[in-house]
Amino acid sequence: MSEQKVPSVDYALICGSANWGLRFPEDIQEPGISVIQGDMEFQTPWGKTSEWKLLEFDASITVDGKLRRALCVFSHGWPLDEIDHSAQRRVFWVLREAGVKKVVASSTVGSLSRAILERDFVIASDILELTQTQYSLLPGRVRYDCSGKQLVCPACAAIVERTARRLWPIENRVYGTSAGLVAAHAWGPRLTTPAEVTAYRTMGGDFINHSLAPEATLAREIGACFVNCAFVTAAYSSYFSPPQVNVLGEGVQVSLAPIASRIALQSVANFPIDETQCVCSQLRSEQNASHYNNR
Ligand SMILES: [Zn+2]
Secondary structure (H helix, E strand, O other): OEEOOOOOOOEEEEOOOOOOOOOOOHHHOOOOEEEEEEEEEEEEOOEEEEEEEEEEEOHHHOOOOOOEEEEEEHHHHOOOOOOOOOHHHHHHHHHHHHOOOEEEEEEEEEEOOOOOOOOOEEOOOEEEOOOOOOOOOOOOOOOEEEOOOOOOOHHHHHHHHHHHHHHOOOOOOEEOHHHOOEEEEOOOOOOOOHHHHHHHHHHOOOEEEOOHHHHHHHHHHOOOEEEEEEEEEEOOHHHHOOOOOOOEOOOHHHHHHHHHHHHHHHHHHHOOOOHHHOOHHHOEEEOOOHHHHOO
16 A cells, blocks of 8 residues: 555545445446545544545536546545544545545444334434544634534435435335434444433434544534435344344345445435535634634
């Protein structure tokens, strides 16, 4: 793996458990999408981030008929040999350097609701993350304000939803923006306890995972639109089943990962280029210079 200069791109795909087991995107063989460069790594102020690829979307498959380039990182940028909750700060530092404007993050989730079943596809509308990430990218407390409103981009979510309704198995459901689902957060890697499931559910969470919330917050900090591409591998009832019963449904991830991967790729090809379709980039605002000049 060789260290690279960060390329300028508008789009980013953050891979995760929704893609595990696949060489992404090569194994999907999606027409018009190619890997320009693999095995990339970048030096950040907090060390290296590895396992990046540079993808190209042919002009024949994009909504505006123009070639698109995207950066893609393996499994949230998590190192392969240790648990490191700060890894996503390095990932989003790279995305900021690249000038990324739209981010789609793939993952699997556990349901906090009896109505959201194993194998359902879920798009978050809001985030429940009580402590927020310690690993902010903002330069100090007095430079920017970051709104907590609309952490998930409705324009990008509409594209992911439309794509999922076309590709997701019809026997399973697609929850889009009209459902208003709330994604809760736990850092992991341990899975959620029955008591925690009850607590997060009581607080208003509809599903939970280990990656979505810090990524949504970091996307806001770099002024980018963010949307998730996720499906349920842990049913609500499975958290309360006998201890010898696996919380994660058997075969669910393996059978649905190729479809979720295709949804993420086709969504990037169809994300709107019109900046007026959402206000995400305005929800990070600079504070008045007097806040740091007068002291
Ligand atoms: Zn947006």
